[in-house]
Structures are given as structure tokens and as C-alpha cells.
Amino acid sequence: MNKPLLVIALGGNALLKRGEPLEADIQSRNIEDAASAIAALTQEWRIILVHGNGPQVGLLALQNSAYEAVSPYPLDVLVAETQGMIGYMLQQALQNRLPDLHISTLLTQVEIDADDPAFSHPTKYIGPVYRPEQASLLAEEHGWSMKKDGNFTRRVVPSPLPVRIVELQAIQSLTASGHLVICNGGGGIPVTRSHNRLCGTEAVIDKDRSAALLARQIGADALLILTDADAVYLNWGQPDCRSLHHATPSDLKGIEFDAGSMGPKIAAACEFVEQQNRIAGIGSLADAAGILRGDKGTLICPSSIPTPSDIRK
Numbered sequence: 001m002n003k004p005l006l007v008i009a010l011g012g013n014a015l016l017k018r019g020e021p022l023e024a025d026i027q028s029r030n031i032e033d034a035a036s037a038i039a040a041l042t043q044e045w046r047i048i049l050v051h052g053n054g055p056q057v058g059l060l061a062l063q064n065s066a067y068e069a070v071s072p073y074p075l076d077v078l079v080a081e082t083q084g085m086i087g088y089m090l091q092q093a094l095q096n097r098l099p100d101l102h103i104s105t106l107l108t109q110v111e112i113d114a115d116d117p118a119f120s121h122p123t124k125y126i127g128p129v130y131r132p133e134q135a136s137l138l139a140e141e142h143g144w145s146m147k148k149d150g151n152f153t154r155r156v157v158p159s160p161l162p163v164r165i166v167e168l169q170a171i172q173s174l175t176a177s178g179h180l181v182i183c184n185g186g187g188g189i190p191v192t193r194s195h196n197r198l199c200g201t202e203a204v205i206d207k208d209r210s211a212a213l214l215a216r217q218i219g220a221d222a223l224l225i226l227t228d229a230d231a232v233y234l235n236w237g238q239p240d241c242r243s244l245h246h247a248t249p250s251d252l253k254g255i256e257f258d259a260g261s262m263g264p265k266i267a268a269a270c271e272f273v274e275q276q277n278r279i280a281g282i283g284s285l286a287d288a289a290g291i292l293r294g295d296k297g298t299l300i301c302p303s304s305i306p307t308p309s310d311i312r313k
Contacts, residue, residue: 004221005175006045006292009211009268010034010285011227012052012186015086018150018228022059022128028089034226035093037288042098048175048218050211051090053082053186057204058127058155065142075157076190076200083107083185090182102179109166109198110188110205110213116160123259124159124204125149149261158203159264162188162210166198168217175218184210212268216275223272223280224292225265230284232262232298244298249274252300269300277302 015030016022041047057078064072073081087105095103122145129152130138138155139146147156165171165188174181187205191198208225215223231243234255244251249270257263269280283290283297290296 003044003046005048005218006041006222006224007048007050007211007215007218007220008038008041008288009208009223009225009265010038010049010051010090011207011225012054012056015051016055019129019152022055027056027086028093031086031089031093034285035090035097037285039094039097041288041292042101042180045222046175046178047180048171048214048220049090049180049182050184050207050214051086051182051186052207053079053086054124054126054204055128056082056086057186061155062127074200075202075204079186079204080107080189083189087182087185094180098180102174102177104174104179104181105185106167106170106174106181106183108171108183108185108188109191110162110184110210111164111166111193111198112160112190112201112203112205113163114192114194114201116158118160119158119203122156122158123147124157124206125154125261126157126204127155129154159187159206160190160201160203162205162213165210165214165217166191168214171214172218184214206264206268208265208268212272212280215272220272220276221278222292223269223278224288225269225280225282226285226288227265227282228284229262229282230287230297232257232266232282236262246294247298247300248303249300273300273302 016027020026060078091103091105135146135153144155146153171183187207187210190201190203190205192201233241233243235241257266272280280300281291287296
């Protein structure tokens with residue numbers, strides 16, 4: 001009997017922790033930790049892995065801007081570059097732990113709507129954190145939009161909703177052949193379609209929304225969103241802040257979460273649970289297995305009290 005299918009959305013901040021230097025060796029160490037947790041899950045699940053790229057794509061944008069002899073590369077090209085870089089590092093780390101499992105990284109384009117209102121309201125954090133005075137200088141120098149992220153400030157870019165995964169059939173074929181597939185990296189390379197032609201676009205798609213779209217379209221049994229927070233919190237930053245361990249989509253409706261971080265994760269998880277009648281978990285990489293059991297993090301279920309039919313093993 002086939003194992004159930006799990007789509008994992010691995011946050012860019014889980015691979016490069018907030019405030020850490022954007023160094024390749026630091027990312028490699030964090031990816032080793034991620035690979036260890038994901039490899040353990042393969043004992044019970046077939047896995048499709050989607051990764052974020054916020055810190056990494058922001059670093060490439062900074063490096064681009066520093067060399068003025070050529071025009072900076074557009075964001076869609078930078079997303080493609082980070083798909084290759086992070087995909088390679090994850091694939092190698094996983095292959096070293098799972099030598100008998102086929103592991104494939106797929107360069108993935110994701111269609112968006114050219115008229116998406118997100119283009120007028122940038123919310124997606126990319127790049128490192130800055131002190132407010134640094135952020136002001138960079139905004140003035142490069143024309144970037146900046147937004148507070150905790151005690152710091154980061155660059156934000158448009159994050160339109162994913163509409164269609166161009167390489168969906170390839171993902172389905174690889175998964176059916178027993179591959180652990182790494183795809184939709186950074187939410188996917190953002191492209192628009194006109195007269196049946198694809199064109200890259202200046203944006204970064206939210207990887208959680210992209211992972212949820214993939215999970216719905218491929219018929220996954222569960223969606224797991226791993227980030228640098230250990231759970232979903234109500235009243236974050238307030239004295240009465242508290243974590244949620246179990247919730248239904250209706251429990252979370254009407255609650256406002258940060259549009260640049262937890263908001264898309266909640267929306268993605270709720271859409272998947274509502275449409276597929278399956279579970280979605282949100283929490284930290286270290287708690288991955290516990291989240292799916294309902295012991296750690298936040299588990300979003302079709303019913304308020306998770307039952308064995310909610311939690312597929």
C-alpha cells in the first residue's frame with residue numbers, strides 16, 4: 001500500500017535563521033538539519049518539498065545592485081537562480097541520507113495574474129533585516145519598498161497569488177515514479193501568459209500559497225508549513241499572546257495575521273483543509289513529526305478535535 005502524500009513548505013527563514021549572516025556555509029549547516037528532519041518523515045510519507053527563498057533572493061538582488069556595469073537582473077531570474085542553488089543543496093543533503101530514494105529538483109514556473117492587486121501593495125519580505133536608518137538609505141538609493149519585520153526592517157516586493165503550475169504534469173509523473181520531488185522553489189518562477197506565451201514578471205510568489213495550490217492539485221493527504229515560529233500565535237507581541245495547538249479554518253476566519261509572514265501561511269493551510277478535507281500543520285522544523293501527530297505546533301483540521309481520520313499516518 002502506498003504511503004500517504006505530504007507536501008512540505010520549508011521556509012527560507014528556516015534555512016537561514018533571522019539575523020544570521022547570509023553565508024553559504026551557514027545555509028549548508030541549516031540545510032543539513034532540514035534534510036535530517038525531512039528524511040525521517042519519509043518513513044511514513046511520500047514527500048514533495050517546496051522551499052522558500054526570501055533571504056536568498058534578497059541577497060542576490062543586493063549583489064546585483066552592487067555591480068553597476070550591467071542592469072540588475074529581474075526578480076524572476078533571481079528566483080530561478082535561488083531554485084537552482086537551494087534545490088541543489090537540499091537534494092544533495094537528502095540524497096546523502098536517503099541513498100536508495102530517487103530525488104529530483106525541478107525548475108518550476110508558476111503563472112500569476114498580470115492584474116493581481118498585489119503589484120500595487122508589496123508585502124513579501126525578501127533579503128536581510130536592517131536597522132531603520134539603513135533601511136531608509138536603501139529605500140532612497142534603490143527605490144525599494146520597506147516594512148517593519150519585528151524589531152527590524154526588510155525590503156518587501158509584490159507577492160501575487162499563484163494561478164497555475166506550469167510543470168504540474170512533470171511533478172505528478174516524478175511523484176508517481178517514486179521520486180521525492182523538490183519543486184516550486186521560492187513559490188515558483190513568476191510568469192504571466194499572453195497569447196499562449198510565457199513571460200517572466202517582477203515579483204516573488206509566496207511559497208506557502210504555491211505549496212497549497214500544488215497540494216490541492218496533486219491530491220496530497222497533508223500540507224506541512226515549516227517556519228521559524230514554533231506555532232501560530234494569537235495577539236502576537238502582546239501580553240496576552242498565546243499559541244494555538246488545534247484549530248479549524250472557521251476558528252481562524254476574521255483573525256488578522258501579518259500579511260508578510262503568518263497571514264499567507266494561515267490562508268494557505270485553511271484553503272487546503274477546506275477544499276481537500278485533510279490536515280495542515282504549521283510550526284518549526286525541529287517539530288515536524290510532532291506537528292503531524294498533533295503533539296507540536298499548530299494543526300488545522302476539518303473538525304475542532306482531531307480524529308484518526310483527520311490525522312492520516
